[in-house]
Amino acid sequence: MKNTPKRPLAATAILALGLALTACSNDSDSNSATGTTTPEPSAVVHGHVHGLGIDPADRRLYVASHEGIFTLGEDGAAQRVGTSQDDFMGFTIAKANTFLASGHPAHGTSGHSNHGLIQSTDSGKTWKTRSLAGEADFHALDYAHGTIYGYDSTNALLRVSKDGTDWADRANLQALDIAVSPQDPDTVLATTADGLAKSTDGGTTFAPGKQPMMAFLSWATPTALYGMDDSGGLNRSTDGGATWRKAGSVPGGQAQALTAVDDQHILAATHTGVYESRDGGNNFSKRFAVEAGDGH
Template sequence: MRKQYFAIAVSAAFALTLTACSGDGGSDEAKAPSTTSVSHIHGVGIDPADDRLYVATHEGIFTPDKDGKPQRVGESRDDYMGFTIAEARTFLASGHPAADGEGPGNKGLIESTDAGKTWKTKSLSGEVDFHALDYVDGTIYGYDSTNGKVRVSKDGVEWQDRATLPALDIAVNPDDPQMLLATTEAGVAKSTDGGKTFADGAEPALFFVSWGPRGAAYGLDGSGALYRSTDSGSTWKKTGAVPGGQPQALTAVDADRILAATQDGVYESKDGGKTFDQRLDIASEGGH
């Protein structure tokens, strides 16, 4: 029953993700006039330049104000899907234009070099919607949800196609970039050849996965339970639970520092997931 439950939960997550990100030019929430409307979080990260939290959502990029409420970065209200902070003030993302925005439905890979204030197209505009992005040792790893495949690039312009598989998220080992994890309906699938091939998925069935340094991989299941693996994803141990309902994003900043987004905001743990503090509060903003 447990395996069947997780398979159904992950299947539902696939359906919800594809419905919410259909590339039709943006979601209904993007039409809302409020400058602080946040309905769904797709990515979280810490800029090493100033240790500031940035959050990629359906309605743009946000950072917490002094009260922990969402403050818009720049003017864009686009729907940011895959998101990662590559280097200081350098962000990579994908997604769709806002409902009243211009351009193709899929943004391909876009880049900001001013901490999310402005963006430019790097490649694959109109062709690809990356639902997951990772950056390790100067290489970009993306999960192309449009075509269901892992893609890799050194410069963000020319891409190599790797494995094709149905996944929600991918993560790259920062200590060994040949090793990737992918969350699938069957569980966590592992690659040891840079994403060219993946073994069959194995439990636990996780929605999101992120790999910190020194062998610490973290995953979130559909209930918000947090898991940790110290053996490259072969075995997982439950370490705690993230508050706030269904998870929406996960980033391991380092071996013990974790960011997790749920229905009412972004939470941070500095002790490997034993305890969490809220960093961004969106519960009062509505739109869920």
Template structure:
């Protein structure tokens, strides 16, 4: 095996480990004498109305309280997988009920306090959701395909692929990227077809500003592309090691979750501030 193939094999294994971690449905938020601890995270977002941080986990959605400690939003402790903030107080998510099965697509219009089922209940588990150009883009991990919807109820099936995360161009609704074991795969037709993945391998992607496409690799290194993923520049490691989630809020504003915390950068990833403590989840 030559060096290139050995590297590809190693990165495929690393991404597989990350994929397996995100498929684990065990609980990892619990109450203790010192308060609530939060581990395995699947999604991050800021409500644009008040810049409040929301963190989707295996046991509900949390937000920092006045002291920066995790506080459960509402009463729902289901396993939240795909999660995205669409607009002020309007969130979309997917995952698993505490009783098992798939939630399909669910929606909240009160900043995560309550949720209602929209579609695909019992059928689909979206591990990644993006809202862009008035369209929901979702990676349905149950069926291994990219799906799109204008209203959250009627879906169009796209390409079949094995992916962990997706990102949509803020300028071109047809340009969709996906993280695969081979590298970042590219679609120019809204997810109907994807070209083969190309290095580097990323675990998660997020794309809010045209020149601010961010990717975090399996070791927790933050990367940035200013040309839609054609070339990448390594920015800096995010504190805390293995990544769990990534959300770009703007061209220089990034949120990232790792094994030790949720971190925020307002200078394009050069420096990070911890927004929320995370309990290392060991076995995940």
């Protein structure tokens, strides 16, 4: 059975208000102003990028995409991890060798149209369903304080779980991404069509969204909250989102994913590639090229 997932209400609303991903003109593969370099032509990921992370087990970069999980092989080429060509949506690396994700089966394959929560304990080589198969489509996942926080776009719902099996349903909201404070498990931020919405009760309720407008968030340390706007502008807050300053600009235009590994190490995906900065966003190097596909 061919599965064709529909765009959820939350993403549709954000797109309509100009926050979420939109098509943009092609950008140069290099950007001398930000120190960007071009990878070998073989280091290419096809389709939309949904998530990024560094596995503490091997310190390798992993890219969750519309057509599977990729990393760099020894020859410098993009190498598929395992055999799955599924569409990996929400994605996070919880700890060494342990990945959490959601998404949809590859086109032309059978199974639930929504994976719910799936887990790999061998760095993405194989996956098992943990819960909510056929019910939830997590477009954003965050692992903090031994807890999984997931934004279920199908139901426009924040869900929280300690074990990946039993879930507590929290606030209904329309969001694109979430980030949890590394200091306080009750502080959760969400990117919405009105700006950044904040919860101080673990996601049970959110205050109305406020400027600035961000597409993606990643909270690495208490003083290193990063936000990327739709056009790739990178911003940093040292006070939990109360104030922001411009940190840099990710080359390639249209934003697709953001992960702050620590206060200086940043991974970001845009329309043209996967980029890495080790100086807080001042300079980026291109790790993968991204070629257009049928991503969501």
